[in-house]
Amino acid sequence: MHIVDGALAAPVVVAGTVLAVAGVARGLRDIPLERIPATGVLAATFFVASLIHVPVGPSSVHLMLNGLAGLVLGWAVFPAVLVGLILQAAFFGFGGLTVLGVNTLIVALPAIAVHLALRRAISAAPPPKAAIWGAVGGAAAIALTACCVALALTLGGDAFIPAAQLVLIAHLPVMLVEAALTGAAIYLMRLVKPELFHPMVRVAA
């Protein structure tokens, strides 16, 4: 999910940057210094996980897992995503610099939306039900992300509509894959480490 430099209208870039800074500031406030190691290790996990390629039809997609990241990290997902994008731009040549804010928003906003909507249900429900909520969250995060990308592009003018439509269509299979994956991950985590969703409450609250 990488919008590149130069593809967006200037007001979109500025607005995206302002909102992303607000989100990151909120996220940093939620990470007490002694939770920085845990947040960093989790952010690194999501970074590695986002490089996993999963077969879809004749091709493969790389995972995004922003729904799962939102559920686990809470508001800390904003700085975690920003760090990931900085590393990707500088060391892998993906994404861009002026669009860092917009790209952060595109990934982290759906993540925090899923967190706010579903976290309580997932920590309270029995594991099989939590898995279903997890799947819903995983799919919703991808759908929202695709919509954010499409919106950011089309705000630049009607000429971007076909590209935005392609983004939406291309994300349909990704949505299904991420739903299954997120559901399974939540199921396993609830079974193996039920308290996992509790220590993060302090971070997220």
Add this chain to the structure above:
Amino acid sequence: MSSVFPVSALGREGAGGLSATDPRLRIVTAAIFAVICVSLTSLIALLLALAGAVALAAGFNLPAGPTARRMAAMDGFILFLLISLPFTVPGAPLFTLWGLTASLEGLTLAMQIALKSNAVILSVMALVGTVSPVTLGSALHALHVPGALVHLLLFTTRYIGVLQDEYARLRLAMRARAFRPANTLHTYRSFGYLVGMMLIRALDRSDRIMEAMKCRGFDGRLHVMARFRLAYADWIFVGVIGLGLLALIGVEWWLRAA
């Protein structure tokens, strides 16, 4: 995948050329260059900007092959956008293909985006990507980026390599049990368990890290060791880059007026 990891600079620090340039200066230069670049509209100015980025890549010793491959990967992402734009932007017809008319304005816009994105990402890889992640963190700290964000960056880069190894171990364990990815629910469920397991292990690991850090007197503060000072060569770098950027703006302004 192993070609991507560990997170490491493509170039090497202290490898000659411009690589001794102050990292703070490089970050600021990359930011200013990016903002100017996306504001340019003239194709000639943008071509000059791309040439400048290529010069930076050469000056900072980016290896040509891997850099070109990464740029190609990024261009692949935006290929559809670039191809569709000439046909979707209304304007003076240029040529017709399968009943679709390409406009000059659309082609110009597509070329602008292609030049801007490539120039910016190349300059970022040259200026910032050649700094080691640890130095990058210290430099961002010196530029008054919030400490918590810097420490998060340092921890993330520190553990990406470790977790990559963990991922490889878990995948090996799956392969030893005859797992082969396919288009099945079983595959997606297995990958989900894999990610869940990695997160659980990551949390356990972070507990151990925290205990080890407390053992060594960690009190919530982290110290950035690096001290930066602008050297004589850095001022020359500032001068040359400044002149280059002014020239870019001049060309743009001159062509707009013409």
